[in-house]
Each structure stands twice: as C-alpha cells, then as structure tokens.
Amino acid sequence: MNKLCYLLLFLAIPTVYAQNTLKGNVVDKNTNEPLIFANVYVPQLEKGTTSDEAGNYSMPNIPNGTYKVIVSTIGYETFSRSITFPYTAAFDVQLIPSAIEMEEIIISTPFHKLQSENVMKVERETVANLKAKGAVTLADGITSIAGVESVTTGVSIGKPVIRGLSSNRVLVYAQGVRLENQQFGDEHGLGLSDSGIESIEVIKGPASLLYGSDALGGVLYLNPERFAQAHNNQADASYNYFSNTEGFNTNAGYKASGEHFKFLFRGSIAEHADYETADYRVTNTRFREQDLKAGLGYQIRKFKTELRYNVNNSKLGIPETIGEQTTQKTPLLPFQEVTNHVLSSKSTVFFDGSSLDINLGLLYNDRKEFEAPHHHEDEEDHDDHEDDDEAPEEDEHLEAALQMKLKTFNYDVKYNLPTLGKFETIVGLQGMSQSNTNYAEEQLIPDATTSDIGVLATSHIHFEKADIQIGARYDYRSIDVYSGIQKNFSSFNGAAGIKTNLAKKITTRLNLASGYRAPNLAELTSNGTHEGTNRYEIGNDQLKNEQNFQADLALEYKNEHIEIFANAFYNKVNNYIFLSPNGELIQNTPVYDYLQADANLYGGEIGVHFHPHPLDWLHVESSYETVTGKQDNQRYLPLIPANSWTNTLRVEFNPKVVRNFYGFVRLKTTFKQSNIGDFETSTNGYSLLGAGLGGVVTLFKNDLDVKISGSNLTDKTYINHLSRLKPDGIFNMGRNINIGLTYIL
Template sequence: MKLFLNMLLLLAISNLYSQNSIQGTVTDANTNESLAFVNIYFSDIEKGTTSDENGNFIFENLPSGNHNIVFSIIGYKTRSFQITIPTTEKISISLMPSAIEMESIIISTPFHKLQSENVMKVEQKTVKDLKANGATTLSEGITNIAGVESVTTGVSIGKPVIRGLSSNRVLVYTQGVRLENQQFGDEHGLGINDAGIESVEIIKGPASLLYGSDALGGVLYLNPERFASNNSSSGDLNLNYFSNTNGYNTNAGYKASENNFKFIFRGSLAEHADYKTNDYRVTNTRFREQDFKAGVGYQGDTFKTEFRYNVNNSKLGIAEDIGIQSTNKTPLLPYQNVTNHVLSSKSTVFFNNSKLDINLGFLYNDRKEFEEHHEHEDEEDEEDHEEEDDILEAALHMKLKTANYDVKYSLPQLGKFETIVGVQGMNQVNTNYGEEQLIPDATTNDFGVLATSHIHFKKVDIQLGARYDNRNIDVVSGIQRDFNSFNGAFGVKTNLFNNITARVNLATGFRAPNLSELTSDGSHEGTNRYEIGNPDLTSEQNFQTDVALEFKNEHVELFVNGFYNTINNYIFLSPNGDFVDDDPVFLYLQDDAKLYGGEIGFHLHPHPLDWLHLETSFETVTGKQDNNSYLPLIPANSLTNVIRLEFEKPWLKNGYAFVKLRSTFRQNNVSAFETTTNGYNLLSAGLGGSFSVFKNELAITVSGSNLTNKTYINHLSRLKPDGIFNMGRNINVGLSYSL
C-alpha cells in the first residue's frame, strides 16, 4: 500500500504544472440582472466560490478533464452541468426564480450528482434544519426524515432504523469511512456528535453494491462541514439549551484557507440531566459528551488531499427503573464510558479525463461498562460517582480497532458512459479487557471489488453495477467462518412528462452474521436476557424493488415511494422458555422474511404566497417472517403535517416559523416477545432568524416539542418493557454567532 501511494504522489507531482482557470457571470433568467452571492461549486473537485456584487466569478488551478459545476442560491432553481477544462470561453449562466428549496450535491452515491439527476433516490437534510426542529441529538434529528426512525434508550442512545431494518443492517459513514463502534448492540449509540456535521444523507434500501456487507438495509451518510473557501476564514460560537433535561450543548469552531492549504477545528460539550415526563424523571438517562473534530487539507490543480480526526467521549447512564429524582448530570451505576477515535484521509489524483479517489480510515473504539455494586446503592452516594472511573473496574471493557480502505478509479467518460471501478477492505480486531465477556476476541477481514456505470440517454438515465465480497471471521475460541457474496444493482430514471420523474431500482444486498450472533453466551447488560449465539448462521441475502414517482413544479411537490424487500436467512432473537439467573434465554435463529411499505409526501407553496409552505408526509412499513409472524422493532405508521412560514425583513435574514403535528398510529403488528403500542399525537412549533450584531450575524432559534406534554411510549423505545414514558415537553433555545 505504501508503494502504491508513493506512485500516486509521483503521478500528481508530474502534473502540477498544468494551470487552468475559468471565469463567468451569473444572471437572473427573467430580468437579466446580475446575481450576487451565488454558490458555485465543483462537486468532484470539491472547490467552491461565490459570485461578486456584479455576478462575476473566477476559478484558478483547476485540473483538466470533464467536471460537474453547480450553481445554487435561495430563491432560484439549482443548475448543474458538465464543463470541459481547459476552456477559453467565458461562462454565462442564468438562473430561474423558484420557491422550491435549492438542491445540494449527493455525496453518498458515487457519481456526485444533484438529487434531481440521481437514478437512486437519496434523502438529504442539513443538520441546521434538524436542529431547528428542536432535536436534542443527531439520532433524534434523523427521525424527521420520512422512512427513518430510531431505536432509543432514553435521550442519549439511539440507532437509525431505515424502513424497519436497524443495527448491523444499516451502515453508518462518517468522514468518508465506515463507522465501526460495536454497533451490533441495541444499547450502543452512534458515538458521533452533530457539531461539525453539515448534512446527513439516507439511502433507503440495499447499498451493498457501494458499501459491502452491513449495508443491506441502507446507509446513513454523515457529511462533515466543508473547509473555508480559498483565501477566507470564519468562526462561530453555538449554544443550545434544553428545558426538559436542564441540559446544554455548546460548540465553537474556526476554519481558514490560504494558498491551497486549509484547516478546520471544532470542539463541543454537552450535558443533560434525566429527562422528564409529565409524571416523573427517568432515572439515569443523564449523560455527558465531549467531542473534538479537526481537519487539514491541501488542494492543487491535479491533486487534493485532506486529513480529519474526531475524538468523542461519552459517559452515558443506563436506565433500569424509576428511582432517584434529581437534576444532577453525573451518571449513576450502571453506565457506559465510551471513547471513539476516527482518523481518516481522503485524496484524489486528477488525470486528463479520469481520477483516482483513495479513502483510508482508522477507528479505535474503547468501550467500558460499569455495573451496580452494593456499596453504591444508597442515594447519598450519588455525588461520589464523578470519581468512580478511577475506583471501579469496568465489568465490560472492549477495544475495537478497525483499519479500512476504499479506492475508486473513475474511468474516462466514453460517450454516454460514466464508469467507476474500485476495491474496498477492512481489518478489524476486537479485544476484551474486562472481567465479563460479551463477545470473544476475534479478527475480521473484508475484501470487495466493484464496478458501476451511469449511462446517459436523451430521456432515460440508467445505473447498473456488480460486486463481489469476502468476509473472514477468526475467533480466538476456535470458530472460523468465511462468507462470500455476489451482488448487483440496476436502476432507471426517466421523465414521464414535463414535471413527473419516475425511478425504478432493483438491488441485492447481504449481511454476514456479526460476532454477537455467532458467539454470544451470557447475560446482555441492559437487555435483561441471556443470549446464546449460533456459530452455524449463514449470511442474510436480500432483493429489494423500489419505485419512486415525483411531481414537481414551481409551487407543488408530490412524491410516492414504494418498496418490497425479501430477505433470505433473516437472523432474529427468539425466547426458548428457559431461564438463567432469572434472565430469559434467547436464541439466534434464521427464517426468510419480507418487508414492504413506503412513503407519500406533499409540499405546497402557493403563488403568490411563496412564503407559505404546507407539508404532509405518511410512512408505513410491515415486516413478516415466512410463517407470517411479525418481525420485531418495526416502526408504527405515522403521519406528519407541517405549516411553515419563511420571511425576510431589512433587519432579519432567513426568518421562519413552523407548527408540526406528528400522528403515530397504534402498532398491533408485533413479534412474539413484544407488546402492542398505543397511538399518540405530538405537537411541535418553532421560529428563528438571523440579525446583525456588532457587524456579525447572530442566529436565534426557539422551538418546542411535545408541547401538550403528552405521556406516550414509542414502539422502538428500549424502555418500553418497563412501561417508562418518552420525553415530555421540551423547549429548546439556540444561539449561533458568526465571528
């Protein structure tokens, strides 16, 4: 690998002297007036600028070849097209006024296009928008996306659920590398703070073609905040207060770019007390999180590279019952102390008409769990817990070290064909240090090879590809397993009529059984069950059909998504009727399964009331085994209605206000060891905007969730078996000051 990288650097250096530049002007398509502050961005080069007061812009030090350039600004329809560099022609681009929100480039798919140009439907939301709705954590925020839910343990721990699939069936990417942090456990959260994350993307459906094993159910792709534009700098301070948990989340960041070099850093701290329902506080749902992100990059005309580092330490209380009622923020026993390190590098070498992308990552997850001891049971000992890490030995202590690589070569475009070939792999070592052992010491090695093409016809776009993967698991106890899989995908996008777009995607995916499913033999802390693994489990293999219709004009948007997903050898837990130390025994079994459902959405912003937005979305999913038994942890059907206002004043920028009613229906379709869940309605509202304070911008947001203080239990709450309610009324106040 070192020799390979040295060869790439030589190739880059040999091309450093091909200096290319372009310039142009942006105007309004109706009035022909110049447009200032238009965002102009090369998606594959990751280089951007803005137009000046006269609508002019210039780029320098650009690599030769065909590159996508994107023009976007609020109030106008986003435009994207391909440009061949070098060129001596000046670019003249006109943008059409539109009330539709401007589009962004989709990063999680390989060809980096706007969603309107993508064959695969991908949902994208900015973290800013998710926070504006009052989300306490990132895992809570993504539940605002249709088809996405979260398995939660209180407020601090949440795992994404995409169309009824979760845990190892949903792959999470951060900083361009796959996140590996013992994510098989229900009570293991993301371990990622939303500070320093610009947007999230959701692929709903098998993405094994692009990402390999564990992307059988979909992908949650977290995009880090961008570096500063060339020869610029900025900083910001952010503070959020949450009334329900008496908690806060604060972060500060700074970034600068000069002479092709750039850097960025951001630090954050969050603390929350036990969350409150209408009747009580839920003991030991308190938590503390510290997070630091940093990055440095270099961008030349034929070579760009960046290194990013994130360390996150979380001390998370594990709720067991309703006990001590206080607003202290130091977790009681039992609790987790988890540290995640993510180091990544992302490099691109540009050739005349092709490019080579190299993503490398190293992740180090240090997970400790501390259990209850008799000498700490008295309430008066609560204040002593701050020093317990130094006193107690961790009952469970695991270290997971993961190195991965992702190398893709974008071939020169041949007529209508864009093609990418690549290899991906991973080496992972799990080691136990605690007195208890949840899963044994083991080494996992992955290797995959893939090829995918995007074919552009006049009225139809087609994307197809194939992939082969091998996973080897070597357990210290003597178990050694190999899993192999071939997967493919085919998709087509076409405009049926002027404003109607249709997408059909067919894809297969797979998931090799994880260490817990293969080797468990003991009580699982926090789940109150004794789990026994099955070393003879085979890989899950699925086939999903996804159909999406979308109507969009200047004032109306309507989408209908439907899917049917068949999974062979679906792995699930089932009680066998035995007990060990008062814990019921659960076995890992397999059966064929199917999931089906979809999402419907409507968005109206009527003329001439372009400031008014009426939004409605409905989502449904059903999951069954072949014997017609229902699958566990399937979200209840839900309907969301939002009224949103957007306004501008001479003294106010980006002003907005909203009212949202989310109706979750009763869940009667439950597995053998689940109980049904009643339906409920949650009312939320908020407003916000930006002001000029001391010549800098101050953004203020105020939002409230569960405003009627409804007592309810979400079907995906792990506290549900104990009859513990979800969070009650919460008021969130956010301040963001740009320096």
C-alpha cells in the first residue's frame, strides 16, 4: 500500500527538471515562402501547434526522450522525423508541394507512424469523408473502406466484415479500449454513434499480437476527436437530413484547452423512419439513437492523462415482414433497446528516453429485446390484427423478453523501452475481466464470467533500406459458466513484417502473422431459440480455439501524379466455427449445431488514383475487391462479400467564396455472388450511382461546412449478399439524398 501511495505522489508532483521547447520555421521548399497554419504535432505526447503568419512555431514542455515530429498542411507532402531531446537548435522544415492528400498518423499500430513508414498495411478514413459520401450510420460508412463490408439488418444494425471474417473475429476499439457489447449475435450492432469520432483505422488480417483474442480477422480502431490545442477553444453544431428515411441526426459540441487542463463534450440525437425502396417501405427498420460523449485531460511535462466517457442509448426496430407503410419513427414490436456505457482512462508517464502507457476501460452493456405478444389458436380473433405490432405508448410499461447485462473491465499496459540503436521495442500486459448476467425469462447465453490475460513484446528495427517489425505473444482465457462448465484456452502467436523499396517509387510490404480466437459463450453453451435469426441454436462445449496464419503482400507505386496499389492475402483458419442445421425441429424452429472445420480465405484489393498535371484539381480513382472463403472440403463459407468494383471521379478547388470545394460522382458495381454456403442463396449483381458536392462558406464571420450527396440515384432495387433480410427477398435502401450542415464557432 505504501508503494502505491509513493507512486501516486510521484505522478501528482509536477516535474522540476528543465523544460524543452521545440521551435522553428515552416516554409515552401520551392519558393521559400512561409507557410501559415501548418500543423506541427508530436503524436506520443499528443501535443500540437500551428505556424503563424511568418511560418514560425513554438511548442514548450517537451520531456527528454526520442519523439516523432509530424509537420503537415494541405497541398504539401507530410514531413516526419524523430528528434531526441534535449534539442536546442531550431527545427526548420521545408515542405514539398504535392497534389496527393496529406498523410495522417496511424494510431492503431504501436509505434504511431505515418502509413508510408508503417510496416503493417492500415486503411484509414475520416468520418467527415464517410459522411460526405452520404453514410446514414457508422456501420454504413465503413463499407466504403477497401476490404470492409457489413452484415446488416436494415439500416440501423450493422456488423463489420473484414476480408470475409466478422462477428467475434473482428475486434472493435473505441476510446483506446476494446469494445464488448454481446457482439456474438448477427443482429447485434456496434452500439456506437459516429458523433465525436474523428477517424477509423482498419487492420486487415490477424492482429492478435497487438490485441489478443477476437482479433483473428482484423481490428476496427475508432479514434475519438482530439482535444483543442493549448489555449484554444471551439464550438460546433451540425444537422444532417436524409430524404429516404425522412430522418435526421444532429449533434453539438464544445472543447477548450489551457496549458495543462483540457475538456470536451458532445451530444447527438438521431431518428429515422422505415427506409424506402422503389416499391415499398421496409416495416420496422426505424430507429432512435441518443449519444453523449465527454472528455477531460491533464498534461504536464512528464505525465499526461485523459478520461473519456460515452453513453449510447438506441431503440432499434427488428424487421420481419412488409407491413404498415408509414413514416413514424417509434419502433414497433419486436425491437431492441441497447444502452452502452464506455468509461476509459488513457495515461502516459515519461521517463528519460522511455515511457509507460496505461489504458483502462470500464464497459457496461444493457441489452433488452421486446417481442410482440404470441396468441394461441383458441384465442378470439380481433378485427384489427395490426394491434399486435403497434408501437407501445410512451407511458406503457413493457417487460423485456430478454435482458442481458455485460460488465467488462479491461486493461492495457505497455512499456516503451529506450531506443537502442536501430531498435524500438515495446513490452506489454493486457487483460480483461467480464461477467454476463440474465434478467429476463428468455436466455440466449447463460450467466458466466470470462477472464483474459496476455503478454507481448514487439520491436521495430530500422535499417538503411528496410524496416522490419517482429513480435510474439502468449494469451490465456478462462470461461466459468455458472451452470457448471469451466473452460480454459491458451495460445502462442507471432508476427513478422518487412517494408522496403523495390525501386525508387515502389514500396512493398510483406507481413506474416498468426492469430487465434477462443470460442465465445454462444458457441459453447447456447440451448434455445434465437428470435432474431429464427433458429434454435445448440452450443458445443468441446469446441477448440480457432487458429489462423495469414500472409499479406502489399505493393504501392507513387509519383507526383499517379498512385497504384495491389494487396493480396491468403488466410488459413484451422477449427473454423460455423452453424449448420441438423434437420431437426424444436418448437417448429429449425435446429442448428455449432461445428468446426478447417477453412481458407484468399483475395485482395487493387486500385489506382490518377491526378494528371496540370489538372491537379482532378482525381480519377478506381479499385477492385475480391475475397473467397472455402472449407477444406471445398464447400464455400457463408457470409462472404461479393466482389466489387468502385470508380470515382472527384474534383477539388479552393475558390475565395467557397473554400475547400469538392464534387464527386461514384459508380460501385457489385457482382453476382454464387460462391455460397450450403444453406445460402445466391445474390444477383447490381450497380449503384452516387454523387455529391460540398465546401466551406463564411457566415457571420464563422465557417459553415455544407455537404450534399446522393446514393443509389437511379433508385435501383437490389439485395446485398450480407443483408439478413435477404431470405425474405426484401430490398436494400433506395434513392437517398443527404444534406449536411456544420457551423463552427
């Protein structure tokens, strides 16, 4: 106890050592003209500043050690260099003009590097860009990222799919901690709003080395919005309207930062009616969502910390058949009500040349499902059968047919060792303690506790012509079911990767990695009807770990006017867990068993981005994605996305009246999916046309960001292969026009 008190006292006392200040000048390399508002940022410290009218900048209170310094501004190549402090000289930077979009820092990989410096291939997209394309929800938006799709139930519920793997095989991180929200269910969505999320990063392939179990297929890493820079504040409000659902989402936020303390908060509300196709509205795809985010940060020279909290409450209609045709927004029966709380703490202690990162998370997920009353044959019929599905009155008390509360504590502690020559090394300890409790008559999974612990070590090695990253990890999981089942799982995994230049402008990345996933509670213990999927599921307590090995090769060619990329992967998954009907019926519901078999997934992405000289304002982009999944017996895996080809024509200008003006036309062609699982049906191909424009205008001396976009402009009737409404022949969303306004104070 005394040692803990000494540690807390140490962290609470501001350091008395001499302070380091980084200062210098940012100019255009060709003209030597000063660059105003260039961003200077140190990602490890999460400290930043901007250059003034003369191109000068200054950043005080930097501890001793080696840190990456990133300098960026629109229209120039992003500059990156490591500096060892104490550093007394001026750090002047010359930026090279470029039509290529400036690079951003990758947070999901351990060394916080630009993608051009990263050994692992990571896809990154800002939420602002996803909204500009007309995304209705976060789950809808991620489908525009290469290699990412979504298993959907209408518009409101979506689960990420990375290169054919989904559910518990894809790990989601929010606020720096792993998100746990009963993600085993096909109709269990993310439980997150895009409000207050700055960007999304996708690691495609096994990331068990960095994140442990459930990162078998990849990681979806959601970066929260940054705090304001020191001695600055900002307020903003936005409104988005969607014509198809006659819905809206609106949010407002405020953030301010002093020298040491900083805070932010953001609230949002969204309401949508049933989405519309060319022929009908899809009954009970309506939903409501309320979201609140808040953050508090504190930083001195040797220590920084931030505390963030998010509560999200969603009422989500569960569609069954095409029924009433209205634009009401209150969900009918059946519907879900999900409340998700995420409290996270992220702290770093800086030593001379090293640092200690401590991330803690408390998560509380309360999932309720409400069903329509079941009538027996001898009950008197009513003239109006629609009463069964009427939306409940606001003051009517409904009893949940199913209620599960999932409580999770997770921790992630990493020590960044001092740089030794060419080696950057991190060692870490991660773990989780979780309990699931039922509070209603029906049960999908039993009461149980789960405990995880894992240790890892990874190094980034810098050579003159190559960068290498290696690492290893050991994990142990214990699942204790209150009915008497006790299961233990363990796994040892490793990863190795290399990045090098085959030629001056050709970069190649080769990554080899293993990963694992322990069976979840549903797969081990299910014994009942899963109402959302209309099947009776029987678990298998003899299931083993899923274990995989993936090889990933990425090639990139880039010059001033053209970028070409090609990614290929091969993923071998042993003991792949899947559901299969056994031909029996229980309570007139087909029975499905959980089985295992070895499987293989392979495919990749290829694309080109062309911006010809002197038409640097013109961008032509084209990309193709493909994935195939098979068992060793050559039977296809279910829920594998269809191949797709996306072509985009985009223009960008910066006139005085409308700054940062853009416009685009996009055509996405999804091909027929006939490589289907034993109990799937094939899906026809289709093409969807989208377009949009936007820019920033000055209104009352402040910025107003205007976005207008349209999706499925030809009102095509189609069915996506990953739609859970496909068995009933229900179409996906028709034409939708989105108008978005954001006012910044």
